[in-house]
Amino acid sequence: MDGRRPVVASLRGLVVAGHPQAAAAGARLLRAGGNAFDAAAATAAALGVVLPYACGPGGFGVAICHLAAEERVRVLDFLPRRALGSAGGSAGGSAARVGLPAALGGWFELARAHGKKRPHEIFAPAVALARDGAVLIERPARALEGLGDLAEPLEAALHGPATARVLRLPRLARTLEQFAAEGPEWLTHGPLGRAFAAFVAAEGGQVTAEDLATLAPAWTDPVSTPWRDLTLAAPPPSSQGFAALLALRLAGKEALAPALARAEAARAAAPQPDAPTLAHLFTEESLAALRAEEPVVPAAPHRPPVAGLVVADAEGNLVALAQSLGGAFGARLALPESGLLLGDALGWGAPPEGMPPACALAPLLALRNGAPVLAAAGTGAAQVVRAWASGAALPEAMAAPRLGDDAAEVVALARDAASGVLLAGVDPRGESDAVPV
Amino acid sequence: MPYPSEAERRPVVASRAGVVAAAHPLAAAAGAGVLARGGNAFDAAVATAAALGVVEPFMSGPAGFGAATCWAAGDGRMRSLDFSPRAPLAWAPGAAPPREARHIGPLAVAAGSALAGWCDLLSAHGTRRFAEVLAPAVTLAREGVPLVPSTAARINQALRERRDLPGFDDWAAIYAPGGREVHAGQVLHQPDLADTLEAAGEAGPRLFATGAIAERIATHLAGLGGVLTAADFAAVSPDWQRPLRADYRDLTLHVPAPPGQAFQLLLTLRLLEATDFAALERNGVAHLDAVWRAARLAAGERIALGSPDAEAVETALGEENVARLRARLADPAPLEGPMEQAGGPAPEGHTTSLAVADRAGNLVALTQSLGAPFGSGIVVPGTGLVLNNALFWGEAATLQPGEGVGMPLAPTVATRAGRGGPMPVLALGTPGSYGICPTLAQTLVQYRDFGLPLQQAVEAPRARLYDGRRVVAEGRLAPETLEGLRAQGHVVVEGPAWTPLVGGVQAVARDPSSGIVTGAADPRREGLALAG
Known part of the structure; x- marks a missing residue:
């Protein structure tokens, strides 16, 4: 109303995602009796079709989930991993930057572990979008101008008038369909993995059978911290989500900007802390020491495009997921015949020897008395959490000015624990949209 | 928050599988769900129209009225469906009450034709059963609709205006329990309306002319001094x-x-x-x-x-x-x-409109109304139905019994x-x-x-x-x-x-x-x- 986007509230389920057609894909699963895990997987796969420069099956991601049945939070980590034979740094051309294609398995596992629907049902909306064509809108359409010489190996075809172009990705449609039929082994122990290894070898890199065999998403426990009357949860390293929690803890009631700078400095000093180091970081003693430091505004980090989604169902399951290719169109390498763009594992910087690449993808959950009350994904999610926790209704918290990259989009949803009412947080900065069921 | 001078940015919603645009997200979702399951634009339009009557009950409903214009791709023709209100059969132009007496109350009510309009739209060009396209509306009515700031404000405005009017208790029992203001986040439950819509899915527009619900409407109106009878509801017949x-x-x-x-x-x-x-x-x-x-x-x-x-x-x-x-x-x-x-x-703050396109090339524009916020203000107990105030809109001096009331609806x-x-x-x-x-x-x-x-x-x-x-x-x-x-x-x-x-x-x-x-x-x- 009054020039604002509509307030979208629902009792039955809600999908908020970085593109309207991807959100619609998730809503389709919810309406068909799927739960939030089914819908999140379907939305993530559809995002890979409609935002192919930002994310895709060859990319990476991470999901933080509230499981209603078990009343607990779990993280599904399908973050960037490099082949064991990769050079320590970024030397060796784009093949050395390529990450193992983790997203496909992540989507599959999300639904397999906690969903209700069969793989072909999960992937069907994405397959349909890739085959029949996704309508390109505004920013995505502009980004697609960078497709260039990748169009040919993807068999990407643009149709329709200039005002409403349709992107078809028939090879990707076939790959998604076959993956749904064959399962992850098709990649980890089968022809898709062998094709990937051969392609990387031809490009000057090296992927072993062991790399592929161990390419599996991992369920882990979140990093969590008490904050105000909430418990905040984020994915553990290699995600850098702990820095968002640290910034909120450091800020208290004070301005957020210096706290973000101090948290960023702490993160840069130890980007992959182990569990004891992390635990120490959040002690009052450590927080006081950090607060005493002069905040140094960090150089704007390189930010690869990110696509996010949040989903909730009527049972109380919530999923917040962020995914990326590590750069626009990833490593700019297309795996022949598959329609798969390969991700750039070093998009967030090169890791120290022996460490997986650190990654800024950091979807967040907030819980009150054990019940999930807010989910957010995207750069700036912590600022939305803070504005909301300070009393703004979620739509206002989304529209409020944010520090840092103003173009970065956040997707969010709030859940009222007593009534079960779900409220969408759509970002007036971008192309994200909410679809209720 | 102040009014933004520019609209908040929205993504372009474009698709090759059809689109629904409606004044409430949950109504649009009802229609989009029908399209996603393979229904056509007519199926989706009726699903959306019925859901609008649940999620914005002050704007429209089954006992309201409306009009639709549509392109039927199958036979390549344009049609309008007029389901505008008609004067009661017992209407006496000479003895018609003055306009201000027809703003609210029983003398404002014309036989509701929206239900019949939805049914005819579907039977002429839809592909789904009436009960199937009404199902999302039934669910919303039964499980509840979360109020958002704008819908809570509409109900609270009606609460202030209707507090001293007859029938207030029936109205408040549904929309403002205890006569208290509602707030965003509160859930509006309409179980009687759910039952009525469910019955309508089987009976169609006969629901208002014969049977238990028809009996309730006629008895309630007669008790309030209205002239409308079951015969008026039986005479409702949308016009292609x-x-x-x-x-x-x-x-x-x-x-x-x-x-x-x-x-x-x-x-x-x-x-x-x-x-x-x-x-x-x-x-x-x-x-x-x-x-x-x-x-x-x-x-x-x-x-x-x-x-x-x-x-x-x-x-x-x-x-x-x-x-x-x-x-x-x-x-x-x-x-x-x-x-x-x-x-x-004329009163403001009522009426709602929707537009649907599908994959097959069908287009539907539909506008429906209660004639005023919550229509005549009469809620028929046990049915969840809000009756319209269509006769407020008629020219009393010239309106003949059974004659159509001119309305500015323009789908x-x-x-x-x-x-x-x-x-x-x-x-x-x-x-x-x-x-x-x-x-x-x-x-x-x-x-x-x-x-x-x-x-x-x-x-x-x-x-x-x-x-x-x-x-x-x-x-x-x-x-x-x-x-x-x-x-x-x-x-x-x-x-x-x-x-x-x-x-x-x-x-x-x-x-x-x-x-x-x-x-x-x-x-x-x-x-x-x-x-x-």
């Missing part, structure tokens, strides 16, 4: 029409025929056809002056004609009359004239000429009382003449014209422009940046070459477009 049509630039616009009053929109655009907008600054004085004057001239014709028959409408839209009015349009002398119906302003579908015949390209509609036709004309000029994308055309600042020379313009128009319009003789009141007084346009456009459909939803309401 050949729509009125007129060309505007390369578009051919189609609207419902009489007793509807949508010819006013066609006449407005006929007058504007002679205006060269390409030479004018968008949202400048000359652009707005032309549109406002044309809208006022066309409204004057509607009011002068009263309840015209088809022939009178044809004459009004004919070359001779149009030439006469265009001469007046070109005359710079200030223009003064009525916009509303005789007898004072519109446009075609463009193609090699194989007309191609449907646009469906739109709006609420807004006697502002409906001016609102649609303003939107169409932004879209067609100034080439704005559909969503931006819907968002462009608009004005509501009132009797005399009075105009309430949205405050996003430049102050110097409003000053310039005052110099042209308009009595301009600067309104808020955004106001629902200028309607809530929901629209879909279709690109014939690619089959891509695009939705546009009005940010003056909780409008949302969703892909199927």
Whole structure:
């Protein structure tokens, strides 16, 4: 109303995602009796079709989930991993930057572990979008101008008038369909993995059978911290989500900007802390020491495009997921015949020897008395959490000015624990949209 | 928060699988779900219309009325379905109560025809059973609808206005339990309405004419002193029409025929056809002056004609009359004239509109209403039904028993000429009382003449014209422009940046070459477009 986007509230389920057609894909699963895990997987796969420069099956991601049945939070980590034979740094051309294609398995596992629907049902909306064509809108359409010489190996075809172009990705449609039929082994122990290894070898890199065999998403426990009357949860390293929690803890009631700078400095000093180091970081003693430091505004980090989604169902399951290719169109390498763009594992910087690449993808959950009350994904999610926790209704918290990259989009949803009412947080900065069921 | 001067950014909602645009997200979702399951635009339109009656029960409902215009791709033709209200069979024109007595209460009520309209729309062109397309509405009524700030505000406004009126307790029992104000986040439960809609899925419009629910309605109305009987409900029969049509630039616009009053929109655009907008600054004085004057001239014709028959409408839209009015349009002398119906302003804040396009090329625009917020204010206990106040809108002195009540509803579908015949390209509609036709004309000029994308055309600042020379313009128009319009003789009141007084346009456009459909939803309401 009054020039604002509509307030979208629902009792039955809600999908908020970085593109309207991807959100619609998730809503389709919810309406068909799927739960939030089914819908999140379907939305993530559809995002890979409609935002192919930002994310895709060859990319990476991470999901933080509230499981209603078990009343607990779990993280599904399908973050960037490099082949064991990769050079320590970024030397060796784009093949050395390529990450193992983790997203496909992540989507599959999300639904397999906690969903209700069969793989072909999960992937069907994405397959349909890739085959029949996704309508390109505004920013995505502009980004697609960078497709260039990748169009040919993807068999990407643009149709329709200039005002409403349709992107078809028939090879990707076939790959998604076959993956749904064959399962992850098709990649980890089968022809898709062998094709990937051969392609990387031809490009000057090296992927072993062991790399592929161990390419599996991992369920882990979140990093969590008490904050105000909430418990905040984020994915553990290699995600850098702990820095968002640290910034909120450091800020208290004070301005957020210096706290973000101090948290960023702490993160840069130890980007992959182990569990004891992390635990120490959040002690009052450590927080006081950090607060005493002069905040140094960090150089704007390189930010690869990110696509996010949040989903909730009527049972109380919530999923917040962020995914990326590590750069626009990833490593700019297309795996022949598959329609798969390969991700750039070093998009967030090169890791120290022996460490997986650190990654800024950091979807967040907030819980009150054990019940999930807010989910957010995207750069700036912590600022939305803070504005909301300070009393703004979620739509206002989304529209409020944010520090840092103003173009970065956040997707969010709030859940009222007593009534079960779900409220969408759509970002007036971008192309994200909410679809209720 | 202050009004944003610009609309919040929305993504373009475009799809090859169809789009629904409606004034409430959960109603749009009901329709989008039907499209996603393979239903066509008619199935989705009925699902959305029924859901609107649940999620915005103050705007419309099964016992309301409405009209639809649609392109049926299967037989390649344009049709309108008139389900506007009729005067009661026992109506005595000479003894009709005064208009103010027909604002609320039993003498305001005409037999509800929305349910019959939905049913006929579906049986003529749908692919799904009535019960199936009503199912989302049943679920919303039974499981509850979360109130959002705007819907809570509408209920609270009605609560303040109705507290001392008869039937308040029945009303409050559903919408404001305990007579207390409601708030956003609260869940509105309508279990009786759920049962009624579920029964309607099986019985269709007979539900209001025979059986237990019909008995309840008739008994309740009789008890309140109404003249409406089950015979009136039995006589409800929506009318498939050949729509009125007129060309505007390369578009051919189609609207419902009489007793509807949508010819006013066609006449407005006929007058504007002679205006060269390409030479004018968008949202400048000359652009707005032309549109406002044309809208006022066309409204004057509607009011002068009263309840015209088809022939009178044809004459009004004919070359001779149009030439006469265009001469007046070109005359710079200030223009003064009525916009509303005789007898004072009509109520605001009711009525809702939706637009749907599907993969097969069907287009549906549907506008439905209760005639006032919560209609007559009468809720029939045990049914969840809100009865309309349609008779407030009739000209009591001339209205005959059973005669259609003229309404300004103007669901519109446009075609463009193609090699194989007309191609449907646009469906739109709006609420807004006697502002409906001016609102649609303003939107169409932004879209067609100034080439704005559909969503931006819907968002462009608009004005509501009132009797005399009075105009309430949205405050996003430049102050110097409003000053310039005052110099042209308009009595301009600067309104808020955004106001629902200028309607809530929901629209879909279709690109014939690619089959891509695009939705546009009005940010003056909780409008949302969703892909199927």
